[in-house]
Amino acid sequence: MIKRALQPIIESKLFKGKIIIIYGARQVGKTTLIKSIQQNFFDKSLYLNCDEPDIRDLLTDSTSSRLKSIIGNKELVLIDEAQRVKNIGITLKLFADEIKNVQVIATGSSSFELSNIINEPLTGRKYVFILTPISLKELTFSIGWLETNRLLEERIIYGMYPEIISKPDEKKTLIKEITRSYLFKDILSFEGIRKPEQIEKLLMILAAQIGNEVSYNELANTLNIDKDTVSKYIDILEKAFIIFRLNPFSRNLRTEISKMRKIYFYDTGIRNALISNFNLLDRRTDKGVLWENFLISERTKFNLISDNDVKTYFWRTSQQQEIDYIEEVNGKLFAYEFTFSDKQKKTISKTFSKNYKPEKEMIVNKNNYSEFLELL
Structure with missing residues (x-):
């Protein structure tokens, strides 16, 4: 597997009090990247694939209490294909404001889908990275x-x-x-x-x-x-x-x-x-x-x-x-x-x-x- 240059850069931003957003076209390796980051956290991480209908339901219009019950004692939460969740910007804002000890990394396959619904809720609360095809x-x-x-x-x-x-x-x-x-x-x-x-x-x-x-x-x-x-x-x-x-x-x-x-x-x-x-x-x-x-x-x-x-x-x-x-x-x-x-x-x-x-x-x-x- 080719190690992506973004990985150490993203890892340097972990637990700085901000949501990490990774944009990129489909098939460029976003899931592979976040699962590679996940390997350093073993049982302290939670991977949520928003292509799964039940995962979307869990994250849609959720409360901070519900989110806390979902993640339990995990330190790192990976939300893949986050644009599939309605009002995902509000959900991510709850993570940033109410569950500050947990690091969230969210991926989106197209910025026009994800950025339009997170920019305002996450103003000042996010780091944004773009993953391209391999360089x-x-x-x-x-x-x-x-x-x-x-x-x-x-x-x-x-x-x-x-x-x-x-x-x-x-x-x-x-x-x-x-x-x-x-x-x-x-x-x-x-x-x-x-x-x-x-x-x-x-x-x-x-x-x-x-x-x-x-x-x-x-x-x-x-x-x-x-x-x-x-x-x-x-x-x-x-x-x-x-x-x-x-x-x-x-x-x-x-x-x-x-x-x-x-x-x-x-x-x-x-x-x-x-x-x-x-x-x-x-x-x-x-x-x-x-x-x-x-x-x-x-x-x-x-x-x-x-x-x-x-x-x-x-x-x-x-x-x-x-x-x-x-x-x-x-x-x-x-x-x-x-x-x-x-x-x-x-x-x-x-x-x-x-x-x-x-x-x-x-x-x-x-x-x-x-x-x-x-x-x-």
Whole structure:
């Protein structure tokens, strides 16, 4: 089992008087993570799976007295799939206010389901963590750099979900099943989704144009829906940890693109399953943007785990000058261009360098990506 980098971070927050919330898409390993934490508490912990109807009934609109009788003398309470419990925010607030000697860890499969019902009740009473698919850094720590690098192409094509990594002989079947059965489960149960075929088609369009600027107006025209609905659907997909947005960097130049955005997938295996393309990289026309998505996703995981205060952008002008990825840290800019081949000549835009004087410029390829992702 690959140890998750979040585990020691979460363990350092135990018994600090706050509820711990872990968000993440289905199948990324939330249950495995909290059960690993549970191992340190033996008979002093209680695991509650809210997929079980009787567990939901116990926790729904409960009183503090009832909660105390449920947990007995346990010190750690693990509430898995907490979003399944009606008014779970109030129940968690009771734990925080009335049963302060007990540490509660709650998981939720999508932030739009859980955060909307806990934010107000748990104001000032919670630590929040996001669990993504396994990161390349976690994989390197588990199996070593040489093996991680050897499996790089497989990870780009089939992604980083735990089950995909642990069962390589079934990887294609499993990533298709995750995409079909789990990807839409939370999204399509959301009351704002009236036509599920539209959001499914939207995902496929987004999967086909990673690395390109996205126009909500064009998406609305293609799907025959209004722009506001497109915006709402993309927001839901982002809160379900399927996609994330990269906004344009624009400050000084008139020619800078300032209204478009790029959309990437947290997991490139999910992206490839949506377009049904599992070809090897040397047989793909999308190798460059797939590499770009993979690296930006891995860097996003790294920043989440490290709790880095980072603003991220891309940059482009109307003259087609561009920077694939920019990080802003404490007012300093770091500019990155991506190319899979170390033989392809690529440079950082001189216009960008002259106007913004970045702290660091780097062309990231298959030979130096370990430096960009801080793997070694």
